[in-house]
Amino acid sequence: MPAPTCFSCHKARAALRRPRSGQALCGPCFCAAFEAEVLRTVLAGHLLPQGAVVAVGASGGKDSTVLAHVLRELAPRLGITLHLVAVDEGIGGYRDAALEAVRSQAARWELPLTIVAYEDLFGGWTMDAVARSTAGSGRSRSCCTFCGVLRRRALEEGARLVGATHIVTGHNADDMAETVLMNFLRGDAGRLARGGVLGSTGEGCALPRCRPLQFASQKEVVLYAHFRHLRYFSEECVYAPEAFRGHARDLLKLLEAARPSAVLDLVHSAERLALAPAAKPPPPGTCSRCGALASNKLCQACALLDGLNRGLPRLAIGKGRRVLQVEPPPLGNPSRVTSDPVALPEPCTCKQSKDESNPCGNGGDRAGATCVSKSDLSPVAE
């Protein structure tokens, strides 16, 4: 059967069928449609205002590569400036290769690139070191718990460093749908109550984050990369992938096969879930140590690092948290106290946001200045 003509331009031969609608399009028309849809999401959701300095979380993978490329196409129309921020988790043999991909992308698209490393941010802890530390205490997938929390923090740091006003990440509709399924299977009512939105507008000191690809299915992301000839890094991380997400992912694939709109239907469900007020987490406060957004006394990154530094890596995960809350955070541990200030060069504390006019918005150069005084302040705050 000969390929039908493109549904949109009616001239070229169609090169693909859109997974969700079944529409036959040619490559250029598909890419244009894909870009138009991302633009629509950004505009309709008021995600990135004119003049925003946008830090693109770049991992070298397909989603962030496509996101960076699409936003670069749209940047003139949106009036935004882009800055790639990559995080070096310190995973030998995996991340270095991915970072190479990011570097070549940045060079090709002439976008500024900043790489922040766990090793520098978190007092010498690389993921390899974390993995060695957690290896004795349980299964390897707890690595991902650490990596996820720390990466989030590192991205925030990197964005601040380059003076960004917004952070965008490449999460697509499939990621979102998987997360909803997982949160139900895990019974995480707090996350269900918070989830379902396109991003956060930035509470407290945190920068606004958003996910412009949230309505784009993974298949279309891959198709876009294919037609734009984007090169991306597509290897699995050397540490085992999260086992539980694997279940949700398999299910999602099957659901999508049974009904092509299932992914977006799940996203719609997530948008509309109504939870009892009691299930909603209390408004976040600030971490007593680093001043970042935190729902407990310590933010999760500090709590995890705390556990690592004490040699009890599971301290802040699951039921270990109870132990953490009973015991006061061990600031008095003499062997560790020296490494603590180095461990957390956090930029701003809310103490300071009251004292100084506007530390959060001031961006990079200010951040360097504040993080010095931070270690002096945190004991006072205790």
Place this chain on the structure above:
Amino acid sequence: MCQAGEDYAGPAQREPPPVPRPSREQKCVKCAEGLPVVVIRAGDAFCRDCFKAFYVHKFRAMLGKNRVIFPGEKVLLSWSGGPSSSSMVWQVLEGLSQDSAKRLRFVPGVIYVDEGAACGQSLEDRVKTLAEVKRILGNTGFPFHVVALEEVFSLPPSVLRRASQEPAGTEEAYKAAVDSFLQQQHVLGTEACASPAQGQGQLRPSHSQEPSGTVGHPKDAQTEALSRLFKSIKTLTAKEELLQTLRTHLTVHVARSHGYRKVMTGESCTRLAIKLMTNLAMGRGAFLAWDTGFSDERHGDVVLVRPMRDHTLKEVAFYNRLFGVPSVFTPAIDTKAPEKASIHRLMEAFILKLQTLFPSTVSTVYRTSEKLVKAPREGCATGPSGPNCLLCMCALDVDNADSATAFGAQSSSHLSQMLTAEAGTPTRPCCGAGEGQTQSCHRAVGRREDAWACIIEQLCYSCRVNMKDLPSLDPLPPYVLTEAQLRSQRGSVSEEIQEYLIEEEEEEDRAEPCEAMKQEAEDKGIGL
């Protein structure tokens, strides 16, 4: 659950507790005397009597805790013949035969919907099943209604209207009802067999309760129409959903016309967890609390309740086996379908498989569902007075086409594409035939598109997705189409009069429509 066993709680608790295998010498964990016959949770072995007490208590506690069934109220038990609903009927039967202090105080009736035509059952098989069904129901002594699904073709459109009468569901109302019931019973107390529940259940011969003589013999034309409708649906997912919708409408109609105020369905905890995840995947996130909660008031005067929602499928199976609860096997619409055939089947297989890996899966999902509320999520505008979905009768959960939501993202690209596809296919063959026909043909297509659009826009997100799997809406039962037409007429009438309305004066303007219309207009918020 994925973290089971890997929590860090100090070295003292690291070693796992030894799991005792129930041995022959072991005694029941409850009474420490009886011989254990069943292990419900790991290590908890129950003897026969204790298991029964545990099971019965769960059922009664669920009713006692929620206090929605008033004493003396007529309750319709929706029985499919399957294990859970059979167990429910059995529970009610036992509950009514207990001594007076603990006796259930409502007046039950049973409904059985014969879905044979939708599931492709042969006529002989249906007759056989019905004979078995009537035998079992006859033994219960309850009044029963055996209704063929074909009867949806003679339902009135009013089934789709939410009765404005609010169920008296408050705590005080319940207390008052109990008090007056007790008083009434006190007056009758001297006479033997005082309970109205027992009185009605036993005095009346069950056959007199059967509605219209159509039982077991629906009209051939209707059977034909029903199987044509279900054969035309492209996916098993949509078939299953439509079947559930029609069954609910029919049950509510029977309940209304016989004065039942409550309908009990026998969904177990396991079934509800599966249903929750299924509905989540079908875009029903806004309605999960309605679809899986204890009580469901979406129909207004008739409330659906799910008293078996604390029982797991495993408990039900053991109970039914130990106590010989009769049930009937009927092939369902997805019997013998491959696992990947529908969202329902996929989700069922997934949850049951996960349950074997992580035994807390079902209870986790179920407990999470308890935290959901029926009110729409804040920020999502649809008040209680907003229009309801034509099919599932939940408040519409669709956004503007230009909003940054999953709905908005689809409607901007989908709509144009869907319309062209609709117009494209039917036009080509017939317009090629003759030049003269072109015009009328276009008009016909236009009208069909209008009818299609008029129904689609009265549906919630999820029902829209389902209806996309129907190539034509024509085979739908007439009451759906009629009600859709009425609603859209009312909509356009209210739009027409809108410009003449002055705030707070709408009462005079809609004097002429009939009463039902008036009520509906209120529902649709004419004066907005």
